[in-house]
Amino acid sequence: MPLLFNDGPDAIERQNEAVSEEQRSSEISATPVKHFDAVVIGAGFSGLYMLYRLRELGLSTRVYEAGAGVGGTWYWNRYPGARCDSPSVHYSYSFSPELEQEWEWTEKYPRQPEILRYLNHVADRFDLRRDIQLNTRVLSIIYNEASNLWMIKTDQGDQVSARYCITAAGCLSTPNTPKFPGLASFQGQVYHTGQWPHEGVDFTGKRVGVIGTGSTGIQVIPQIAKQAAHVTVFQRTPNYSLPARNRPLTPEEKASVKANYPQLRQTDRESAAGFTITRNEQSALEVTAEERQKKFEEVWAIGGFQVLASFSDIGINLESNTYMADFVRAKIGETVHNPEVARLLMPHDHPIGTKRICIDTGYYETYNRENVSLVDVRTSPIEEITPTGLRTKDAEYELDALVCATGFDAMTGALFNMEIRGKNGQLLKEKWADGPRTYLGVMTAGFPNLFIITGPGSPSVLSNMTVSIEQHVEWIGDCVQYMREHHCSSIEAEVAAEDAWVAHVNEVANFTLFPRANSWYLGANIPGKPRVFMPYVGGVGNYRIKCQEVADKGYEGFCLMTYD
Ligand code: NA7
Numbered sequence: 251m252p253l254l255f256n257d258g259p260d261a262i263e264r265q266n267e268a269v270s271e272e273q274r275s276s277e278i279s280a281t282p283v284k285h286f287d288a289v290v291i292g293a294g295f296s297g298l299y300m301l302y303r304l305r306e307l308g309l310s311t312r313v314y315e316a317g318a319g320v321g322g323t324w325y326w327n328r329y330p331g332a333r334c335d336s337p338s339v340h341y342s343y344s345f346s347p348e349l350e351q352e353w354e355w356t357e358k359y360p361r362q363p364e365i366l367r368y369l370n371h372v373a374d375r376f377d378l379r380r381d382i383q384l385n386t387r388v389l390s391i392i393y394n395e396a397s398n399l400w401m402i403k404t405d406q407g408d409q410v411s412a413r414y415c416i417t418a419a420g421c422l423s424t425p426n427t428p429k430f431p432g433l434a435s436f437q438g439q440v441y442h443t444g445q446w447p448h449e450g451v452d453f454t455g456k457r458v459g460v461i462g463t464g465s466t467g468i469q470v471i472p473q474i475a476k477q478a479a480h481v482t483v484f485q486r487t488p489n490y491s492l493p494a495r496n497r498p499l500t501p502e503e504k505a506s507v508k509a510n511y512p513q514l515r516q517t518d519r520e521s522a523a524g525f526t527i528t529r530n531e532q533s534a535l536e537v538t539a540e541e542r543q544k545k546f547e548e549v550w551a552i553g554g555f556q557v558l559a560s561f562s563d564i565g566i567n568l569e570s571n572t573y574m575a576d577f578v579r580a581k582i583g584e585t586v587h588n589p590e591v592a593r594l595l596m597p598h599d600h601p602i603g604t605k606r607i608c609i610d611t612g613y614y615e616t617y618n619r620e621n622v623s624l625v626d627v628r629t630s631p632i633e634e635i636t637p638t639g640l641r642t643k644d645a646e647y648e649l650d651a652l653v654c655a656t657g658f659d660a661m662t663g664a665l666f667n668m669e670i671r672g673k674n675g676q677l678l679k680e681k682w683a684d685g686p687r688t689y690l691g692v693m694t695a696g697f698p699n700l701f702i703i704t705g706p707g708s709p710s711v712l713s714n715m716t717v718s719i720e721q722h723v724e725w726i727g728d729c730v731q732y733m734r735e736h737h738c739s740s741i742e743a744e745v746a747a748e749d750a751w752v753a754h755v756n757e758v759a760n761f762t763l764f765p766r767a768n769s770w771y772l773g774a775n776i777p778g779k780p781r782v783f784m785p786y787v788g789g790v791g792n793y794r795i796k797c798q799e800v801a802d803k804g805y806e807g808f809c810l811m812t813y814d
Contacts, residue, residue, distance in 0.1 A: 286311055287311060288310070288414040289314065289402050289414070289415050290416045291415070291419050292314075292417070292423075293317070294324070295322060297382075297703075298369065299345065299723045300723045301378050303723050306727070313383065314382075314386045315384050316386065319366075321366045322420050323423065324365040328362060329469070331469035333361050335359065335609040336555075337359060337525060338358065338364075339355055340514070341365075344511070344720060347512075350508065351508055357496055357498055358497055359494055385406070386405065386406045386408065388404050390670070391669070391670045393698065395673060398739055399413060400699065402415065418703045421661045421711050422444075422658040422711070423663070425657075425659075426659050426663075426776060430632060430634065431634040432634040432637075438649055441652070442653075442654045442656070453478040454478070455479050456478050456651050457479055457482070457650045458478040459483075459484060459640050459652045460481060460652075461652070461656055462654060464655065466657070468608040470653065471483055474653065475621060478621065479621065480621045482622075482647050482649070484627045485628075488597045491608035492554060492558075493609075495551075495552065495554065518790075521790060523712070523789070524716075524717035527555060530545065530559060530560055530561055532562060533567070534567070534570035535563070535567070542561075542573055543577070545561070554609055557607075558574075558602070560574065565604075565762050565763060571602055571603070581614075582595050582614055586617050601763040601767065604766055605769040605770075605771075606711070625642065625647070631643055659776050661706045661785070662779075666678070673698070683780070685780045685782025687748055688743070688748065689747045689807055692705060693742065694743055695745045699740050701726045703719060704718050707752065707755050709787075710784075711784075712787060721790070721797070725797050729801065733810065736812065737812050738811060738813070739813040741805060746807075748807075758788045761787075762787055771783060
């Protein structure tokens with residue numbers, strides 16, 4: 251018989267006893283099993299808030315975190331220049347007005363150390379650390395149908411059971427280092443930006459190769475160039491990058507934000523991307539060429555994501571999009587002195603905004619430095635890494651250090667790294683072999699009581715992550731509360747609802763220009779990964795309404811099991 255939901259310490263005790271009985275007959279009975287109401291995997295933005303929320307609900311919770319500290323993405327990505335591309339006052343928690351008032355953001359776009367300090371402050375302020383086990387990687391999450399519990403094993407030998415399992419493992423947390431032949435033979439240092447050494451790296455006097463020109467490469471290259479003897483950038487595909495126009499926040503701005511946080515958060519929640527952008531409702535085709543140019547210049551001066559909101563149809567109409575793309579290409583041409591280098595840096599194979607747009611500080615200007623050179627590895631592919639450098643089809647480059655800014659196995663990588671088995675022993679990786687299948691991006695059929703924070707099929711990486719994370723955490727918390735009130739022991743997505751949601755996610759994506767790019771949104775950066783558009787393009791505000799409607803209708807599309 252399924253265990254009951256706990257209502258307090260006595261109930262936890264009863265559950266632990268019940269689990270002990272259960273485990274005697276289960277396959278994993280050899281090692282003592284500790285029981286928690288909930289296990290959360292990851293202690294980044296999602297995991298910290300999930301823990302806070304579950305504690306508020308009175309659930310015994312254990313968080314497992316692979317890193318030696320909290321912070322998730324901001325714990326690992328310590329490369330020089332690492333910075334968030336969402337504005338700091340929007341990229342922060344809204345659940346605590348006191349936290350909002352006491353924390354002081356210093357710049358428009360927060361640097362990695364500042365965000366990490368913030369998350370450590372949150373962990374301390376809300377006394378979260380006592381339920382977080384660091385340096386612990388979850389190896390498997392296996393559903394036991396007889397007990398209706400998840401059995402979780404870690405690389406530290408933990409073996410625990412939990413009614414609820416919540417993955418907060420990050421969408422961009424599994425680094426992708428391509429299997430370059432000869433990589434192991436390299437005598438210099440090799441770094442991946444997503445696993446940067448905590449003590450930092452001194453590139454002074456070094457010849458550094460950087461592979462990758464996505465958001466990360468575009469941030470790290472200008473910083474390394476300031477220090478290294480020479481930087482050789484190996485670029486396979488040029489990306490569009492927009493100026494950040496980063497700057498310190500003024501005392502007046504800080505005060506104004508603090509006075510208006512509730513309103514700011516509300517606008518963020520109702521917006522398309524999770525933060526406030528001034529949208530122009532006009533089509534780029536409705537105006538004259540001069541008006542278009544004027545508008546483009548206006549938004550370029552503001553910088554950041556605002557540039558893509560210059561006209562209403564940049565994301566859906568190829569002609570409008572091409573006007574914008576031409577404008578950015580012209581800006582690259584104006585900035586980069588060497589015309590051949592400028593030409594190589596101009597993106598040409600995808601509409602602007604269909605790959606994650608990059609936001610930079612001095613990226614294109616960096617190519618005017620004497621100590622920076624650009625190699626096009628599209629026409630002259632990397633053939634091997636040698637003991638002393640890198641060899642392409644046409645040339646050999648002597649290097650002392652190699653930086654791989656080669657991205658992540660996005661959205662599904664962290665999930666597939668664990669053995670996640672649902673009903674009938676089904677492996678999540680197998681269920682999703684042709685692409686992820688979720689209902690609302692938060693649950694998948696056959697895996698009861700397993701929640702995925704910002705999973706595929708939710709706005710997730712297409713939005714300001716903190717807004718999407720808070721929405722998911724609160725939705726999951728409300729769902730758990732509902733289950734308690736309605737004596738439910740399990741919730742599971744129905745296959746029909748999941749099928750309909752997957753169809754809807756695809757339909758909305760296909761309405762846009764997104765599928766035209768070989769992006770990590772589609773898994774195109776990982777050889778062999780199915781080409782399926784993973785995040786939900788329908789917008790944060792609309793998605794929130796949909797999730798709320800589902801909840802208001804008693805979790806429509808989900809199957810809830812009661813225990814009486
Ligand atoms: P991205 O955006 O996936 O960029 C990875 C870069 O690495 C990109 O330029 C790739 O070129 C390049 N790459 C990957 N594999 C290779 C090989 N084998 N040879 C040459 N070049 C290669 O990752 P980021 O870390 O920059 O950004 C990820 C997200 O984090 C970002 O979008 C923000 O949301 C935060 P390609 O384009 O595949 O030709």
